[in-house]
Structures are given as structure tokens and as C-alpha cells.
Amino acid sequence: MPLLQVKNMTHFFGGLRAVHNYNLAIEPGQVRGLIGPNGAGKTTIFNLITGIYRPTEGEIILDGKNLVGFQPYEIAAMGIGRTFQNLRLWRHLTVLEHVKLARYSKIRYGLIGALFGTAERYREEAEIEERAYRLLEMMGIHHVANQVVINLPYGTQRKVEMARALASEPKLLLLDEPTAGMNPEELTEMVQVIRQIRDELGLAIFLIEHRMKVVMDLCETIQTLDFGEVIAEGTPEEIRSNPRVIDAYLGKEGVA
């Protein structure tokens, strides 16, 4: 049984059809890619899966449970972590706080602990902190743990976002253009990190990406989206040679 299965999902914004009859099945440990021109509806699909929008039609099933109708935080706690296209970090918080906050749903000490500073709270906070440090070390950003995020360079911010998404211990990680705006060195590093995540943590990864090289390197299968519809699906080689993909994504030849 696939980890995540999306069946016949359709979504309208007002009268505008943003996603049409979308299907997806991801197995545990798989890395899949989603490509398509700007405005094709890729991010909308992410937002639908994570509960920010509610699909007009269709089902989203994670581990046999239909996610439609749940709040974003509930879906996140069920095991879907994500990053955002335009970094959505909490600008006044430190790196460490970011990673700790992603474990919010797993905190047990409750309000009493928060208000009165019980021993249990300190134990649990220390435990979360230790985990957070381990994660930051894995991403190679533990040296900035106590810095406020907005002062960090862009590549590091991207990693913070990734670490934050991992801290919620997802089964499935959605990455929205993880390498956007990175320079070549940062890019190779990020690809490395994504591989490492897949290998060490065994997560399923679903990623939107613009850079063909990255998608082709990382993904086992790729979907191509245009105007809210999947126009092609297959291995990187198949996608690369598909004429419809070339038309839609790379721009038509011989326009002038």
C-alpha cells in the first residue's frame, strides 16, 4: 500500500480551475519530482496535501487515513513535513527555536509545565533540545544554533527550513523548490543533504524543482504539470525526451 495516495483531486479558486484530476501514489522511501512552468499549480498541490486549501473534489490518503478536512497542524502531526518556496521562517526566532517548535505536537508537559516550569518540562525541553542539536549537526548548521534566522545567509536559511521540517519527524517530506536561488556550491550541498535524508532517515520525498539537473539526479519518477494537469509522468529519461514536456516547460521552439 502506498504511503500517500491522492485520488482524482480537483481544486477551483473561485471559478478558476487550478488543479484538475490529479493522481499520485508515493511509496515509503521513494523520491519523486514535480515539475512544470510557473503558475502550473505545483505549489497549490502542496497546499492541498498539507491542508492549507481544501480540495474541491478528491481524496488524499496517508497511511489509509483520508486527510481531507483536517487542519494543517493535524496533517503535519500525522507525518507530512514541508518546506516553502519563499522561505517561511519565523524572523524573530533563533535556529534552535525553529527546530524545537516543530516538535510542538509531541510535547507532553502541557500548559502547567509551561507556566510553572515543572521538572518534567525542563527534562523534556532538554530532550527536545538535544534532538534538535543532533538534527542541526546533521545539516551542518549547529554552529549558528543560537542566531536569529534573518541574519543568516540564504543557503543556511534554506537548511534551517529543511531541519525544521525534519524535526516534526515526517514520514513524507514535501520540498518546494529546495534549491531556488542557491549558488552552485550551495546547490551541490543541498542535493547531498537531500540524498542523506533519504538514505539515513528513509523518508519518502516529494519535491518541486525548477533545475532539471537536480530533479533528474534525485528523482526516481517525475510528474510534469501544466495548467493544473499532469501532462507526463515517468523516469527522468522519459520526461527529458517527451515532446509535450519540452513544449510546456522549456518554451516552444521557434516563436519568433
Place this chain on the structure above:
Amino acid sequence: MEVRGSTVSPAETMAGNALLDEVRAQLAQIPLLGWLCGTLLATAVEQTVGESLAKALSLPAIPGLFGLRIILSPLFEILLAVIQYRRDIPGLVASLKTIAPDLALIPGAVAFILLVYILPTLIVARLSAPLTNRLAKWLLDRFPLWVSLLLHLGLFYATLHLWGDISEYRMLILRFILISIILTLSLNLVNGYMGEFSCSHPGFMAMGAYASSVLTVLFFVNDDVFGAPLLPPAIGPFMFPLALIIGGLVASVGALAVAIPSFRTRGDYLAIISLAFMFIVKSVIENLEIIGGPRGFMNQPKWANLPIVFAWTAICVWMIYNFTRSTIGKASCAVRDDETAAGAMTINTRRTKMVTFLFAAFWAGVAGGLFAHVMGYINPGTFGVLKLSEVLAMVYLGGLNSVVGSIAGALGLQLLMEVLRPLELWKWIVIPILLIVLMIRRPTGLIAFTEVKIEDLLRPRQTLRSSAQVPGEGR
């Protein structure tokens, strides 16, 4: 290079800097414990020799607020006179003459501050530094944090008590400042930590004040309206905390009425709905004849003495400090900075906002209850737009998202209002102008987004090794 044109030679500035650095280095060695010992002694000095010293310095009495008013108000009076008699030179001279005696008091006041407060504090703090450092270290090493914290609080309270003991006026101001700290901190939770704009704090305060007053008067006071006390008044003071807590809970319930409609959607709804709520509370109270209506409600037992108010303030600061440092409390900052991301990171945004808001309202209610039992009289007019402006001003003066900021804001504005009291009307022009300038310079307040850890506050300031090489000890 850059010094051209300046009258001070580089050598001189360097010497000045060196001296300053030296002073700074000396002061940096004093732990909080040392400072507290110093201020405690200074207040003790004031207790014993204050009166005679004031007489010797030809001051009418011991200066109420560190002599600030004696020093500042003649200066403002001169300023006002100059504005008022711009073209009328004889008038100006005449009015300056009336100010002159006030002016003559300034040196005395300065000397008083120096002799009573600054010198004893500095000397004792510096002299005791080796000892207090060792003590602070021992306390932190041997015992849990709270032991050291309690000792510090005890010393601090003793200082406040000795200082306030001098006059009724000081006692009152102290309690007002402490209550303002509670209010400001709790509003900062909403406006700073949560990033919403709430206007209903005076309303919550009123609910707490009236609820706890009704309880105490009903149960422990022989009142015209409520009749004979239901319980023996002797146990009253022991039940007082309960009354305050119930007052706080009533305010929380009120907050629920604001929160449910306004947290459904994003935007400015909290600002508007909370504003309407504030007016409703005020107006409802005005219509309830049983609690005095617009005339106000009196006869509250004056149980909120300094130790009680101090204890509540300490508890409030401690709890809010705890809350804002916990991951659960930090969630509200995450919701503020990016709600979508917070949701995607498993944070229940709605619950987070609710909890923070109700918690803030609770403390506003407690502050109201304390206020009522300081004054022994409240009326609905107190809890209006003016109170709102005052609390908002304290929050934004001190700084958003900062416990220290709120304490500083409450203290600063209260002191400012007291010090500028001789200006009468003009006070309400000077203070707003100061605040506007501050807002333009630092839109989030003086100490925004800065937290001081209690551990850092209490820690010793010098290792024992370096204390041995400090020169000039005992000088």
C-alpha cells in the same frame, strides 16, 4: 584624522575613555546580589539619617522620588515661562523670580541623591563584591536556582519596603508601579509575543477589579448594599488571593467572548472587537446599580499592601517568563511571524492564540483586583480610553516581545508621570511628544526582542582568580 577641529586632544579623550573603562570594569564585577546589598544599605541610610540630612541640605523633606521632581520641575517651569512670556520681558523676570526658590533646591537634591543613594550603593556594592560573588556562586552551585532567586527577591523586597516606608506617597507609587508591570507584561503577551493588537485590557482589568471587589465586600465587609459579612472578616486576608484569582478567571471568560469571534479570521478584528468589548464592559458596569453604577464601588478592604502586591507581581513575572521561554509559549511567536508555517509545523495556531490571550486577560484581571484593593474605591471611568492609552504606551515604550522591556516601560512611564506631575496639564503634552519621538526612532520600543535569562542575572560576575588581581580593593 577625525579629531581635527575638536577641542579635546586625542590624549585627553583617551584618558577619559580609560577612566570610563576602568569604572565600567569595576562595576562589571558586581553581581546582582552586590547591587541589592548596596541599595538595601542605601535605603537603610535614608531611613536613619535621611530626615536630618534633608534638613541640613535645606530641603523641606526627604525627596519623594529621588529628587527627580525637585530637579526637573523648575526646569520645565522655566521653559513654560519662557514660552508664555515670550515678548513680555518684565513678566518673564517676575515669573522667573517665583521659580528661583525652587531652583535653589536643586543642589540640595543632587547632593542628597549622591550622599544617600549613589555613594552608599556604589561603595557597598563594590566593597562587598568579593563576598557577594562568592555567595552567588555558592548558592547557584549548591542549591537549585529558586533558592538563589528567592534570596534575591527577598533582598529586593526589603529594599523596596525600606524605601517605601518613608512616606505613604512612596508606598502608593510603588504599588501602582508593580500593578502596571503586571498589566504591561500581560498586554505585551498579546501585542508583542502574539503580534495582535488588543484594546480590551482596561475592560479585563475592570472585570477583575469588580469581580474580586464584589467577593471581598460581600464576604468580609459590612456594607450598605451587600449587608453584613458572610464570613468572619478575620480570615479575609487569607481568602484574598482566591478573590484575585476568581477576578482573573472572570476576565479570562470575558476574553473568551473577544477571542471566539476575532480569532476565526485574520486581520484587524481583534483590535476592533476588543475595543468594542472594552466599551461594553464599561457601559455594563455603569448600568449595574448594585455595584454602584457610574458612581463607583467602594468599601473594598485595603488588603493589597506592598508585600501582597509585590508577591503577585513576582509570581506574574515568573509565570510569564516561564511561559515565554517554553516551546509551548514560543509557539505564539511562531504564529505571529508566520501563521502558515506554524500550522505546517504541527502548531495548533488557534489554540495557541486562545491560550495566550486568555492567560494575558487573567493577569489583567488580577491587576484590576489588586488595584481595587489598593484604592478601596473604583469607578467605571477609570477603565476607559485613557487607561488604554496608558497601558499601550507602557508596552510600546518598554519594547515588544520582552519581559525586561515591559518592566522598564511600566516603571519608566509611571515615574515619568509622577515626576512631571507639577507640569499639570502640560504633562500630557510632554509625555505624548516623547513617545512619538521614541516611536519614530524605535518603532518596537526601547528593549524590544531582548530577553534576559534569570540564570545570567543571578550569576557571579567574577571568578575567584580574577578577584584576587582587582586593584584598589578597599579603597
Place this chain on the structure above:
Amino acid sequence: MGRRLKIVIFSLVGVTLVVAFIFLASGMSPASFFQHLLNALQWGSFYALIALGYSMVYGVLMLFNFAHGDIFMVGAYIGWGIATGLVALGMRGILPLPNWLILVLTILLAMFFTSFVGMLVERVGYRPLREAPRASAAITGLMIGIILETGNLALLGAQRRNFPSLIKTQTYHLGPVTVTNVKIMIVFLSLLLMFGLHQFVRRTKWGMAMRAMAYDFVVVPLMGVPMNTIAALTFGLGSALAAAAGIFFGIAYPVLEPYMGILVGWKAFVAAILGGRGSILGAALAGFLLGFIEIFVAAIFPSTLRDVIAYSIILLILTFRPHGFFGEPYSARLRL
């Protein structure tokens, strides 16, 4: 356009029904009912005129102008100053003017001068904070309000001022209902001003720029539109209307006092929000609605319940229509 029209029709029908219900339920005589209706129109026109200023600033600049209520007060005092001055000049025979001309001059001059007060407030309190969190601008607004109140007290003293009676009150009896010319004039002039503003915003390029700014702040300069000018204009227009409201208030209730802005202003602010962000029609309608509620509550229940019921109704409406009558959903978190 169709949606708007529908809402207008619906709300008019709704208001009529409510009014009819109140009439039947309260057991008032038709005469006293119409009397109250007229009072409500007059009272509502103050709110509506002031609410317009709040609403425009909120719509165009996304700011709460908490000083607006006090600008209303300043406008009333400026009007009072001009009117008393002109009357005094007339008495001394220096500049004898007929009363109606004095009134017209007072209104026009007061609107003119008060608009500069508004622009000054924008320049001093809001423009330096355009990049800052909006809450900070709200604080400066509050502080400017306090300065205006206190400044007035310091300059003119605490005593109340009486607005000179420029129009001789004439009472017309229409059957059992009595109508004064003053009331008719106030309601008529208010509606005229609102219509004028509506036309200004609909038809002129300035109005167009204001609407554009309300929709998308950032790209307005790309149209070659100087944003600061439009911001100042918004404040100026709102303040001019508040001045008119102040003068009408002075004519109807001839007493002015420095804190009158707090009393009326904050309610008008809530009305503005009720109308919907930046909607002129909404603000006017909500202003009149508030006037109706207050007058009829006071007529039926003890008048002390006026505020409770008025605000509770507003709270209820906002709960079910969080964006107000004509507001569109938007997201405006306070920036920190």
C-alpha cells in the same frame, strides 16, 4: 456593481423592517416615532461624516488613525473660532455679513484649515512610520490625540464653548410631527458632502489613485503617482469632513468641550469598521445605522443602556460579517 446594489437594497429593506418592528414593538405613537427618526438621521450624520475619515485612512493606508476623533474636535473649535470671530466683526460693524454667509464661510474655512491639521498629523505621526509596524503608528495616533485634547485645554481652558447661533431655528409642524430647519439643513448638507466625496473618489484621478492605493500599496508609484501626496490628501479630505461634522455638532448641540472627540470619535471608528474597509458607502451607512440604534435604544430603554446595546449589536454584526458591510476579505497581520 450588481452585488453592491443587491447589498444596498437588502440592507435598506432590512433597516426598514427593523425600524418597522421597533415602531410596532415599542408602542410609540407615529408622531414621536418620526420625531426620533429625524433625530436619528441627524445624529447618524455626525457619525457618518466622521466615520468616512477613519474609513478612508484605513482603506487607503491600512492604518488606524486614532487621532481622528480629536481632529473632529479641533474642526469644531476652528469652526467655533471662525464663526465667533465673524460674528464679532459684524457686531463692531467692521465686516457686517448676513448670518447665512457667515455659516457658509465658517463651514468652508473650517474644512479648509482642518484639512491642514489632518495633513500635519499625517506628516508628523504617520509618514515617518510607514515602514514601521502598523501598531506603532496606532500609538502615535493615540498620542497625537492626547496632545490635541490637552493642547486645547491648555490654550482655551476647561470651560465649555457655545457655538454662536447663526440660524434662527424655525419649527415646522407637519401634522403632529415637528421639524426644525436646522435639522433638515444638517442632514441635507451631510448627505451632500458624502455624495461629493463619493463623486470625488469615483470620478477624479485623485480618487482613482486613492482606490488603487487601497488595493495595492506597493505598485502605486509605478503609475507615476506620488504616494505621499495621496496619503496627505486622504488625511486632508477625512479631516475636512470631520470639521464639517464638528460644526454641525456645534450647531445642533451648541456646547463644545475638549473631550467631545473621544465621545463621538471612537464610536464613529467602530462604525467605520462596520462599514467595511475603505468603503465610503459602508461607512456612511454604518454611521447612520449607529445613529438609529442609539436614538431608538435611548427612546425605548433607559438611555444609560445606549452604549451597551449599540456596541453589542456591532459586535454581533462583526461576528457574523467580519469584514463589515462592504468589506472584502483581506489579510493584514500587524507587521513586527
Place this chain on the structure above:
Amino acid sequence: MLLSVENLKVSYGGIRALHGISFQVDEGEIVCIIGANGAGKSTTLRAISRLIPAEPGSKMTYMGKDLFDYPADKVVSELGISHVPEGRRLFGNLTVMENLKLATFARKDGKEIERDLELVFSLFPRLAERQTQKAGTLSGGEQQMLAVGRALMSGRKMMLLDEPSMGLAPVLMMSLFDALRDINKEGTTILLVEQNARMALQFAQRGYVLETGSIVLEGTSEELADNPEVKKAYLGG
């Protein structure tokens, strides 16, 4: 030389988005800047339009005038540099006609305005049909046309275009670029920013490649299109 940018540096909240880029645009040219998402393309255009501040040391001159002397609205109204922002940013609450009229806010040449309006309508007849419709109700393609038309109305000397192809179907995209070519022939210099590199290089005469805030390559469109690195990174080759 019409526009010259030298050592342009821009930062957002402590993070540098442009690391001192330099380029020129000559009168009558079509120049494109290509690069991946987040490379700093939009930032460059916004800095030229003075919508965002640049760091000290940056130099921008336009017809010999220092651009930093002009606030954002004067850049449009006095220098005639119009800007079609990313995502079109139309005023959805205004009608098509009002959107076009608003763009002439600071213009005083009534007759010229009429002529420009005619030009816009002749380029985009669809807009003429929808004059009284609210801009928010237009389709994606029509919105892009209106955005370009609006820019034409506000200043004709030079036009900055930010991703005009975004979200357009290929047919619409082509007709849009045909119209832009006509606009260029009428004497408007065009600086285009595009993610769709193939489209941009076919349309422009010269191009620059922007990567994480720095210009890494420049040349004529042919040179760039033949460059193996560009092919690999942006053309999927």
C-alpha cells in the same frame, strides 16, 4: 547609452540579494536578464524603479541623470521608465479603462494620452472590448496585456518587464511578445527579465545571465543560446 547600472548592491533584512552587478542598455534595444528563481532578477528591476533602496556605492544613471535623485513616482513620470511588475499587480478593483487612465496620473499632455490609448487598444484589441470591466475579472492573458498597456501609458521611453510569460499559454505568450516587438519598434527600449530563457533569448538582442545576485555571463542572444553552460542550466540541453 540609455541606462547604465554599475555595482548595484541590494540587501533585504541583512541578506544580500544583489552583489554589485553592472550592465548597460542602449537606446532602442531589447535586453534580457535570465536566471533561475531567486537569482535577483526582480530585485534588479525594483531597484531601477527605486521601489527598493540600494546600498551605498551603487550607481545608476539614465540618460546621464543619476537615478538616485528621483523617487519612485518621478522615475516613471519624469524619466519615462515604466515597469510591468512581477505577477502583473493590476488594480483589481478598478476597471480596465481606469487602470490605463491612472497610469497617466502625472502626465499633462492630453492629446498624447489619447494617442497612446489608441495605440494600446490597437495592440490589444481585447482590452478595448473590456474597457468597463473590472481588471480583477480578466483572464490571465488579458491581465498581462493590461499590465503592458498600463506601463505603456505611464512612460514610453523605456519599459522594464518582469516575467511577462508567467502563467501564459504558449499561443498567448507569442502574441504578447509580438506586441512587445511592435512596442519596441515604436521606440520603446525594453529591459526584460525572464525565467523562460529560450523565449527571452529569441526575443532579445542581448542578454545577461544572473546567478545568485551576480552576473556570470553576458553576450548577444546567439552567443548565450549557443553557450553550453547556458544550454545545460536553462535550456534543458
